[in-house]
Amino acid sequence: MSSISFIGTGNMARTIGTRAVAGGNTVEIIGRDESKAADLAHALGGGTTTGKWGAVPAGDIVIAALLYDAVVPAITQFGDALAGKVIVEISNPFNATFDGLAHSEETSIAQEVAKVAPADASVVKAFNTIFRNVLEKGRPDVFIAGDDAPAKADVAAFIKSLGLRSLDVGGLKMAHWLEGAGVVTVGLAGNGVGHWDFALGANDFSG
Amino acid sequence: MSSISFIGTGNMARTIGTRAVAGGNTVEIIGRDESKAADLAHALGGGTTTGKWGAVPAGDIVIAALLYDAVVPAITQFGDALAGKVIVEISNPFNATFDGLAHSEETSIAQEVAKVAPADASVVKAFNTIFRNVLEKGRPDVFIAGDDAPAKADVAAFIKSLGLRSLDVGGLKMAHWLEGAGVVTVGLAGNGVGHWDFALGANDFSG
Numbered sequence: 001m002s003s004i005s006f007i008g009t010g011n012m013a014r015t016i017g018t019r020a021v022a023g024g025n026t027v028e029i030i031g032r033d034e035s036k037a038a039d040l041a042h043a044l045g046g047g048t049t050t051g052k053w054g055a056v057p058a059g060d061i062v063i064a065a066l067l068y069d070a071v072v073p074a075i076t077q078f079g080d081a082l083a084g085k086v087i088v089e090i091s092n093p094f095n096a097t098f099d100g101l102a103h104s105e106e107t108s109i110a111q112e113v114a115k116v117a118p119a120d121a122s123v124v125k126a127f128n129t130i131f132r133n134v135l136e137k138g139r140p141d142v143f144i145a146g147d148d149a150p151a152k153a154d155v156a157a158f159i160k161s162l163g164l165r166s167l168d169v170g171g172l173k174m175a176h177w178l179e180g181a182g183v184v185t186v187g188l189a190g191n192g193v194g195h196w197d198f199a200l201g202a203n204d205f206s207g
Numbered sequence: 208m209s210s211i212s213f214i215g216t217g218n219m220a221r222t223i224g225t226r227a228v229a230g231g232n233t234v235e236i237i238g239r240d241e242s243k244a245a246d247l248a249h250a251l252g253g254g255t256t257t258g259k260w261g262a263v264p265a266g267d268i269v270i271a272a273l274l275y276d277a278v279v280p281a282i283t284q285f286g287d288a289l290a291g292k293v294i295v296e297i298s299n300p301f302n303a304t305f306d307g308l309a310h311s312e313e314t315s316i317a318q319e320v321a322k323v324a325p326a327d328a329s330v331v332k333a334f335n336t337i338f339r340n341v342l343e344k345g346r347p348d349v350f351i352a353g354d355d356a357p358a359k360a361d362v363a364a365f366i367k368s369l370g371l372r373s374l375d376v377g378g379l380k381m382a383h384w385l386e387g388a389g390v391v392t393v394g395l396a397g398n399g400v401g402h403w404d405f406a407l408g409a410n411d412f413s414g
Contacts, residue, residue: 099377100384106311138412143391144399167399170306174394177307180387184350187381188409192351192374197413202395205345206404 001025002158005051005059007074009036012090013065014043015135016127016162021046023161028058056081061088061158068093068102068109076116083118086151089175090127092182099187101179108175110145122151125175126159126166128182130199131189140199142166143181145174167202208232209365212258212266214281216243219297220272221250222342223334223369228253230368235265263288268295268365275300275309275316283323290325293358296382297334299389306394308386315382317352329358332382333366333373335389337406338396347406349373350388352381374409 001024006013009031020027021044029044030051031037041048051057054077062082064071068091075082089110093102110125117123124146127135134140142159144166146152152168159166169178181200189196208231213220216238227234228251236251237258238244248255258264261284269289271278275298282289296317300309317332324330331353334342341347349366351373353359359375366373376385388407396403 099380100313104313106307134412140410140412143395145394167395169391169394170398173306174391177387177390177394180384181391183384184376184381184388187352187376187384188350188374191377193409195413198409198411200407201410202400202405203347203408203410204405205341205347206402 001161002061002154003059004028004158005030005057005062006065007057007062007078008065009033009040010065010067011132012127013063014040015132016063016065017044017048019135019162020158021048023163025158025161026059030057054078054081057085059085061086061154063088063090064113065090067091071109072112072116075113080118082121085121086154087113087117087121087123088126088155089113089123090125092128093179094183094186098183098190100183106176108172108179110175111172114172122146122148123172124148124151124155125172125178126155128178129185131185131196133196134199138199139164141201143169143178143200145169145172145178147172208368209268209361210266211235211365212237212264212269213272214264214269214285215272216240216247217272217274218339219334220270221247222339223270223272224251224255226342226369227365228255230370232365232368233266237264261285261288264292266292268293268361270295270297271320272297274298278316279319279323282320287325289328292328293361294320294324294328294330295333295362296320296330297332299335300386301390301393305390305397307390313383315386317382318379321379329353329355330379331355331358331362332379332385333362335385336392338392338403340403341406345406346371348408350376350385350407352376352379352385354379
């Protein structure tokens with residue numbers, strides 16, 4: 001099992017954290033607001049601990065569970081405290097009309113995190129194509145992207161512990177297109193699918 | 208049923224054309240090389256006809272079944288011959304390393320087609336996330352994008368006649384992100400999925 005620290009105390013930390021505890025992982029919650037972190041740790045149970053904002057996280061895998069525009073500032077603030085960590089970046093940087101990304105250039109929050117993270121940290125994009133409500137109850141595919149194969153293997157093992165299938169899409173630059181897949185998912189919810197209880201998956205037709 | 212013209216005589220015209228004939232649609236093949244068009248029309252059967260390159264297509268729906276860099280030149284060449292048509296654009300403008308798009312700006316071949324097509328033609332992006340081998344034997348979801356609702360309804364009816372589910376992702380600018388979903392699909396084939404017999408789909412978790 002994995003040792004996981006969440007930076008953030010919001011809905012995604014709660015949802016992934018719930019599955020992480022159920023999957024037997026060691027979980028730590030780190031919030032700017034320590035009382036919110038304590039509340040979430042208590043709610044998650046299973047020995048979930050709290051950490052101090054900006055200090056070295058207990059987990060080997062650090063999940064940045066923050067709104068997209070808070071991610072790079074937080075990783076910058078943690079700085080060398082994240083040395084050697086696997087940083088999982090899960091955000092969707094939607095534009096104001098939810099039909100594109102907030103950054104016009106061909107990048108991603110994950111790639112921007114890699115620029116400010118310690119040199120020996122590894123960044124993996126994951127989970128961003130999955131709506132929270134689906135993650136609460138279903139078994140959607142989890143697409144991951146990153147440049148470091150051992151880091152991706154660690155994240156894949158963690159995802160497996162959640163009862164989910166991870167699917168590697170390639171290097172970290174693919175994080176841009178995973179963010180685009182998030183845009184497609186929201187587009188489907190508002191148009192052809194018409195609800196939020198679905199997720200993109202890789203469906204097999206080899207049979 | 209629909210009346211369909213294919214511009215192009217390659218693999219995608221053959222694959223979609225086969226399903227189109229099976230679905231009871233009227234099919235026309237238009238090729239620069241008229242003998243190739245005649246060969247494909249003969250192979251498809253079901254009364255498939257051939258048209259003349261650059262002349263008014265017989266079909267109400269015109270599928271540009273060409274390599275991505277040939278699409279805009281062909282639509283430009285047809286010009287006013289495409290007045291009033293629904294133009295379906297299906298290409299994947301991959302870069303040389305298949306991990307991004309050939310155009311660096313946030314556009315799509317479908318949007319570029321809309322710029323050169325007659326003002327009363329409508330452009331719909333469709334089919335690009337589906338590998339040909341899957342389209343030959345499976346029932347993958349077909350994602351569509353376009354600005355004109357009646358045109359999308361026409362394309363959706365055609366897709367239904369193929370035995371497939373169409374899913375609207377939104378306006379034509381979403382074609383860029385559908386092209387990105389094509390990049391994700393190729394990334395999955397080369398990495399986490401490891402084969403080409405799959406397609407992205409919208410999987411329901413509402414149950």
